[in-house]
Amino acid sequence: MEYETPLFFHVMEYAGRADRDVIDMVSGNPDWEPPQALRDGLHEYADLEPDQFQYPPSHGLRELREEIAARRGVDPEQVVVTNGAGEANYLAMARALERDRGNEIVLTDPVYPYYPGKTTMLGGQQRFVPTDETGQLDPADVRAAASEETAAIVVNSPNNPTGAVYPEETIEALVEIAETYDAILVSDEVYDHYDLSGTFSSALAVDSGHRIVTNAFSKSLAITGFRVGYAIFPPELVEDAKSRHMLVNVAGSRPSQYAVLQALRETGPDYYEQNRQLLRERVETFTDALDAAGASYTTPQGSFYVLARFDGYPGTLENVERLIDEAGVAGMPGEAFGNSRRDWLRFALVTPRVEEAAERLATYFD
């Protein structure tokens, strides 16, 4: 069986082997500080009694599930703490497919590459709906693509790679389409704390047995390596998801969950706002330089990414490698995200060297 392995790791390895200084704008790894309470929590954990080093409850530490449930306004029983958003999306998509209400997964184009990879691995069929130039999704297009064969519609807002934030009407319409075809809307909201537009709307706001919301602390607490995420299921879908989680992973990492719980409890809104402000400044710096370079680009409403297009320089893996070697800037090829952004490159604004990177690009494409 062949899976579509995401290219992220390949590009990062290529950049790591380069002979020259390379500015890494490949993956969505925040370069800012995690909350101090997270570090403190890990220190505290390291000195606990041995029983605290053993299996946490399979679905996550009780206090962590309660903390998440309280923040999201759901019952703790609906929450499964997962090994990052990666496992949360895997559980959600598997749960949708095993309902035997169809075998098709509706995805957007451009798409976050793990979704088609997971679809194939789970034996589902992919069906792509193009977004518009700004990355917005027209519910009418989704309705036209949906059918009795639809098991799930998987969306991501704030979006990777386009930076689009879907308005409330879009989310409501997507839930309604899922209900019409007895399918599941899987709403991946991992960038919810990086809504720069103030227009973000969670699918949890729409009460329905046909939507699963996935999320993680990877981006919001700047800890992609801790692997703590969660999925919120409708009550009638949660039990089988818990079983799958148990049979695949038994449980998640307890030191990670413990530290995240401390960080959630003790970190105020300032922390999140500071990081959004940093990102706003980087977006401005980077797009100003792209303007100077005469490139086309998207201005993100949220998430970490800018899609840029340079004339005569399509977003192939080959061109990304050339850019690493010749300009010292590593991005992701647009072709990794589907057909519609083949001419584009994606740059993650997770380096303090955003200005320098933009200058290098301006010089290179001059």
Added chain:
Amino acid sequence: MEYETPLFFHVMEYAGRADRDVIDMVSGNPDWEPPQALRDGLHEYADLEPDQFQYPPSHGLRELREEIAARRGVDPEQVVVTNGAGEANYLAMARALERDRGNEIVLTDPVYPYYPGKTTMLGGQQRFVPTDETGQLDPADVRAAASEETAAIVVNSPNNPTGAVYPEETIEALVEIAETYDAILVSDEVYDHYDLSGTFSSALAVDSGHRIVTNAFSKSLAITGFRVGYAIFPPELVEDAKSRHMLVNVAGSRPSQYAVLQALRETGPDYYEQNRQLLRERVETFTDALDAAGASYTTPQGSFYVLARFDGYPGTLENVERLIDEAGVAGMPGEAFGNSRRDWLRFALVTPRVEEAAERLATYFD
């Protein structure tokens, strides 16, 4: 879809809700100290720069894979660091099934309940081969059960729940049977550091493209909650397993992997020998008391468990709950491990109160 959810969590919850003092002998959670270097490693990690809090390589920290590979005498490229032995077994069984060389998984009876659960979840068929009274597996019985339909044979030595350690001849014969039917031997060796008999033999000793070895640091370092395990694949099977790992979990927990690496590097053989010695003493204490109570039992050659049978008290979930309420001792029902041990109860020797538990049982069954 219905999975066979392991009963462990149910019994632990029942015991936790009991009105009286209950000695917990349910799950295989070590109650002894993890190595000091593990705690030190976690403290050290907590103060690292933010880039160390981001995604580790998908297949595990490079130094950890190298450390494992050096210890096991394999190429680091064959090692996938997993979310505990749970994910390692999931990846191994999935890899065996997706080769399309048959859909049947040969398991032992008694069996570790996660194996049939995973088999069902992955769409495979279960086929059970009974072990003898002592838990030993006769390769002739496996050969008789194997066929062109066999995708994998899954074994566990030192064994949970029987305590049997399979001799070298058994492991060699099992690999040969896997080769004969173009199947995969999955050898789960998570209790390898708790071989009390000196007869343990790893499947890695038999060079073959038809065996996958799974393991974890959960038991050997007394950290079931850290979720760091690994699988060692033949070179021709490893790439697809890495893809599945990436698509399901993206990567494992970095603080956990970092701390485990420190512990591996700095913990000498004394640590492991001390824990084996503790276990030997507990086996003796517990089985002496069982003798006094007139119970039948198995003396484990390895792992953490004693199977015991009390006349007229079959190993049902109902009887386990009665034992919690009336005797204050929590074990696992034999029926959780298949058909052959329905009259038995399993007790995990992972409490300092082994002697007290044995006395309670002796009094209760007197």
